[in-house]
Amino acid sequence: MEGYRVFVEGENWFEITGRSFSVKVSEKPDIVAIANHQGFVEDCKTGRKKNSDLYQVLIYLLLVPISIQRCRGLDLQGRLVYPDGVMEIQADQVDEGFKEQFRGAIATLSNSTPARKVPSYQECRYCDISAQYCSERVDAKPDQDLEKHDLF
Incomplete structure (x- = not known):
């Protein structure tokens, strides 16, 4: 990405501890590219497309801005990069409905009664x-x- 500062894998690792649940979530986006006030969070896939791929990038878009200092205040977008093309993911897909779904998943995973x-x-x-x-x-x-x- 010309003109972008690119950070890869280990440089993008983060861990965030919940306040409502005693859970830590750690992630490592494949690529974070930043130029001016814009950023892209990319996940590169080698296999077939799965619904979970989209959710993975949506979780990145939710957590990266609060977990990685250099990404705070950026206009972030997501991308899924497949061998046969790229899927663009808009930040506005991380809406209140998605946040509730994420919180519900964390609540289920952190419950003392197994799912x-x-x-x-x-x-x-x-x-x-x-x-x-x-x-x-x-x-x-x-x-x-x-x-x-x-x-x-």
Whole structure:
């Protein structure tokens, strides 16, 4: 980005401690680029697009301005960079509805009563917690005997 001062990964690491919940959130945006009073927070992806990618950048846009000194007071925008293109994310997407959703997620994660587990092959295959520590983990793709159907 010509004319921008670019900070990468470790330079962008931050940690913020909640006031209402005893939780620490730490993040490390891939790229923060700053010029004048404008900044971009970018996350580079190598795989397929997922909804969680958008939420990750929205969380960056929520927390970066209060967690990284050099980003305070900037007009920040987000970007998801995929192999096949770029998705622009506007700061106004971090509205009160999103903030409430974020607070709700933090409340759930910090609750002394664990959230209800809903294991599935589709979810567990992306999880780093091994079966040694999670007895509910599903490692096998479910057997779907669908060979004899007449749907299509």
